[in-house]
Amino acid sequence: AQGPLPSLNPDISVTFDMAAAALSRKESPQTGAHDPHTPGFHMQQLELAISQSVDPFFRFDTNILIAEHCLEIEEAYATTQSLPFNLQVRAGQFLTRFGRINSTHLHSWDFVDQPLLVGRAFGPEGNRGIGLEVSYLIPLPWYAEWVASATEVCSADTARSFFHAEAAPESESPESTDDHSTS
Secondary structure, three states: OOOOOOOOOOEEEEEEEEEEEOOOOOOOOOOOOOOOOOOEEEEEEEEEEEEEEOOOOEEEEEEEEEOOOOEEEEEEEEEEOOOOOOEEEEEEEEEOOOOOOOOOOHHHOOOOOOOHHHHHHHOOOOOEEEEEEEEEEOOOOOOOEEEEEEEOOOOOOOHHHHOOHHHOHHHOOHHHHOOOOOO
8 A cells, every 4th residue: 555655845944033122130130041131132043943754763853043143953853753652762962851941942932031940940051962762651531741861961062051161070170079078
């Protein structure tokens, strides 16, 4: 039985986010990397999203981000589409599905800036990194999913989310970690 051939054209979208800020304090309380920190108009990001089903078994998604001073691959991962027992595996660089906000992109938020709690807990870029995620859709009458994820915390992509720039693991020497030792 032959069905229609899948399209070889990927799904492509471009999203432009812009913000205007009027701050009443000299110091901005914003924690997100794309949040406006000075008064005026700001290009928060231009995002190019490309996704394509590679075959009946895998899907590839990538999000390329262009900000005022950088170009980066925000996400690039492959997702399985037909594993047995309601299982799904995702591998690559992705935003960790922790809470409702961390796994979403700026253009899908109902607000302009990153929530303060997310910025304080995960840093300006959120919790993202190179890793592996396994999820299980639990067969219940309502939506319930079990997700386990492991990401590389010490990579260049996530170190800025978990450590301050001056305390990143790459810049830390063994001598500086033992400041409070006693003899």
